[in-house]
Amino acid sequence: MKNSAKKVLSLAVAVSMIAGLSVVADLSVSAAQPLEEKTYVVLDYDRNNNYYAYLEANKDAKKPQGFEEFYPVSGASWTVGENEEKAAKAIEEGKTAQLIDYSGKANVLHIPDQKAYITWNVNVPETGKYNIFVEYQTDENARNKFASDILVNGAVPFNEMLDVSFGGAYKDRNPIETDSRGDDLRPRQDMMKVWQLGELKDSDGNYNGNFEIVFDQGNNTVTLFTQGEPVYISGIYVKSIKSIPSYAQKKAEYENNGYKEITSGDGIKWQAEEVSEKSSSAIYPMYDKASAATEPQSPSNIKMNIMGGSQWSNAGSWIRWTFDVPETGLYKLNIKFRQSAQEGLYVSRNIYIDEEIPFSELEGYKFIYNSEWQNDVLGTEDEDFLFYLEEGTHTIKMEVTMGTMADVIRVLNDSVFQLNDMYKRIILISGTTPDQFRDYNFPKLIPNLLDTWTQQADILEEQVEIIKAVTGSSGSLVASISTFARDLDALVEKPRTISSRLSSYNDSISSLSSYIQNLLNQSLEIDYFEVLPVNAVPSEPSAGGWTQFVYECGRFINSFVQDYSLTDMSQVNKDSRMVTVWVSTGRDQAQVLKDMIADLFTPETGIQVNLQLVQGSVIEATLAGKGPDIALMQGTAQPVNFAIRGALVDLIEMAETYDADEGGWESIASRFSPSAITPFRFNGAVYALPETQAFDVMFYRKDVFAELGLTVPRTWDEFYQIVPVLQRNNLKVGLPDIGAAVSGVVQSAPMTQNMFSALVFQKGGRYYKEDLKSTAFDEEPAKEAFAELVECYTKFDFPVKYNFYNRFRSGEMPLAIQAYTQYNQLSAAAPEIEGLWDMAPIPGTIVTDENGNELIDRSQGSVISGAVMFEKTKDKEAAWEFMKWYTSAEAQARYALDMEAIMGPAARQAVSNIEAFEDLPWTKDEKEVLKRSWDEVRGIEELPGSYYTARGIQNAFRLSAYNYENPYEQFALKNKEINEEIKRKYEEFGLTDEDVTK
């Protein structure tokens, strides 16, 4: 449920405002799109309709035994699309769901890129609780987990059945290989084409185990409403809920059956990095260099020697290992692990042997904290657990679960929500800085305020006791929760102090919510497994003092001789073609790029790439003759700036020279939105290929909008209409940062001034005149745009500087226009408002086309980075080959996905390659919003001297917005300065009298 919103939560009640937009022909404004319907945000989501309540309500329901039935999809009825119109369109495009034979099964339903309802009739012999499983296979085109809402008898039984996600299975493509220097390479990951049995469980880890669904005797229906990821579905199982025996029962069973204990032999040992399957491509072998006892280990080289870590920490993610047992009998199992994530606490795993939890003690088995490696022979303090293993191959699967902490996390999450809700209500009355000398009488204005606080204080105290009891320790974090509970009591006692203690109240909520975040981290590292005879002693988990000392010395000495450069130049064949490439990002990014080159580029083309991680100016290096052939990730303004000094190669010429047969420049340019190329284009040449392109979207809080009865603004008029409503309620509205960029050098207009560009374009204006020798800021649209922008700050008093992430989370700023990459941070790091917010395209301006239809224009600028090739490159063909490959959909998608795998979803790239964007794991709905916005992004030209444009606008803005100078006057004044600089630069390059084209 991480990424996608709980759909029913905000049922968008569509009220059709403007009808008759079906004919779209010959638009007067090229980029404009039909105006969509107005959406009222309505929250008809009942937080209390959760699984906990469902379980309580059906406490007495029986668990009938011995029932198991498979319902194939061929016996189900299904319809495609959310509505008839979309379904008709899908059928027309031949992209509709159909029954096919696939992967060894007949009559499975293949659903390509669309939403579908599939309903089965389920007949159970007895009223009671059952488990449901979905048999499915993820389509290879899928980028996300397959997600689905699940309805029973036509209704969603509880909220957690919305957006249940089913993942794929992955494996290493090949065993771990070493490079020429002896360092292990991380194996590539493949999705497996196997049928999976999807369990219905809570992906946030608030509940353990599979959902227990109540069916009435006789006929019932189960409906899957899939969310648009391509998938194959073969059917569903309905099964009785199996009870897992305790170890005592299991032991009795061993004795009854007369299983013998294995007492001789060495047992079996296997390394954890040799994994057979796992739930995510982001769970891959890692390396530990700290301990000499980690196997395998080397003081000089990187050895992939452990498994797990921070990527194996979300509830439901699992790893499966396969091992062979030589002799039938009873064994004990030792796991060498390190749990350094939860200090003073433990992390939990469900342990399955041959796909079944053998006894209940292995449900939520606890691994205790220690910063060092330790052994855990599975068992209790009194006895080791014995496992009956027959001769042959077995599997062991470990799955992340929240264990006994699940309840604590669920209750605390609910507390954060309740307390935040109270905070929101208070600031609706008093704002975030209440007047301390005024008695607002909050308890009277918010009737349930004191009751909620009393209740929550008790709940927090209760949870603290539970945490203490379970973990046996009381860390500083636990103490801070009790302090908060006491503070709440104090607030209840003296409600007059609310105004003076509001900010510390808000801080406490934040720290409580980050405490919960911290609890969710269930990361665990494993070095190896040992299946041992019952009397054997497991091998020592840490190296002796002397061994460790020798190892550390070896590492220290090696640090002097180790070659840290990215490419091993000694291995490069001197005769082969070579391209030098500079990147100026972090080491992780460079490493990913290096692996990609080794995997995909060099083998295919035979061109060696000398990749260098360089922080600093390319220009100085080029001057000294040490510069690269290609530099990546150059800012929007740099390419033209270098090019007018003759430093760069015209890429159109490259394309026409080397790729004439493959469509030349046109085929390269078609990879990107034309707007992404505009800033790199000057005088008929293009000097860079775009890598990233980021633009703005509008983020809004659904709960606040629903409470105040607001609609999501589509136009600026609507936007300005709701601003006073929000402000009357002491809420803030955020615009993208324009004048507040303090550190860093402002070089390019769109960098921090996207809001201005949006207003200019939407008023029909432009940045530069046709001859590209002066700005068009003396024209009316630009002047009006500037004045409007200033008014936002002088008249509406929008905050100039603010921390979007924090204020959006607390609800203080329920509406903001921000770069779309903020989406990732919110979805990855703001769990308490999950499902309470959404993004929409930025407001637009209504325009009328020739036929009198009303359309909406949402043009805006964007921030772009690109790759450039230097003029002094020797082997231009090889360099061009690299640039073409690097900006291709395949390479860009791989780069973005690998980055996300390593650094998590918050690191998702704003790729500029349109095809690669399609491959990123955005959900269908998110993609729609982004594509819609992207289609209307317009490019802003870069000219000699155009760095001055940003300066001019910024200065004029600050003087008018902070000091209330006349915006028109300031804008005209600074415009004059901009034009003087552009003119001067044109003279410098001798272009004054020449015709300059785009």
Add this chain to the structure above:
Amino acid sequence: MSTQTLTTKKVKKQSNFKYMISEIKKNKVSYLMIAPFLTIFCLFTVLPIISSMVLSFTYFNMLEFPEWRGLYNYVRLFLEDDVFLIAVKNTLVFAFLTGPVSYILCFVFAWFINELTPKIRAFMTLVFYAPSMCSSIYVIWTYIFDGDSYGLMNSYLMKAGLIDTPIQWLTDVNYNVTIIIIIQLWLSLGTSFLSFMAGFKSLDHSLCEAGAIDGIRNRFQELVYITIPQMKNILLFGAVMQISSAFAVGAVPMALGGFPSTDYSLHTVVVHIYDYGNVRYEMGYASAIAFLLCLAMIGTNKVIQKLLKTGD
């Protein structure tokens, strides 16, 4: 020295050059000893100054070969470049406000602290010298003067009810110059302060005793008649350091007030050099500015030296 020269001239009518060579040979050990420093100094200080002087007469865009322009850069600097005049004005404001003020403050603080007991003195010395030990410590001021309504200063003033909307301290032209001057003062209490402390410690106390016998009535008289005359060289050193650093103000306004600062309100000559050298890639022009700044520094130092020398 002078008598020796005279005698040599009498004895042999050697040419100056040959004489120099022979002198060098005579003192070769001394020359050998200063050689490492001299090499590095020439390579990294003298050479760049000379090359920047040469470049200041050219047009040089970092990518193409320099082109001779004669005095064009200087003409433009004085006659066309309005921003340069702003930069000169700002630099002078910074230099005159932070230079002498911090110089006097350094001296006064050093004098006061010198009177304390050794342990407290050591602690206070650390307090005053700490800002200059860690060169980028000034970024903590961005936290204090954050333009966010939760910024330290803004939230404090808003809580106190003095303002109702956050102030953009570092980008609003009404405030930023004052703030940067305060920060610059705080930062510059470093080197000179330390050298003054050393100066106070090396004072000859017997002179104070003699002064007391001769009728010095209070500590102030002691300071004026005994301490300051003794510390002349230290004072000169401090002044030179202070003036050079005052002219070189640039990094702090750029890091705190942004680049370019609002309407060039914090644009100093050093920032102007950065602007032309690193943003507009007009190295020739940037060199001309740098060369002028270098001349201005040397000139001011000369004046200071004269002033302090005539003062005694």
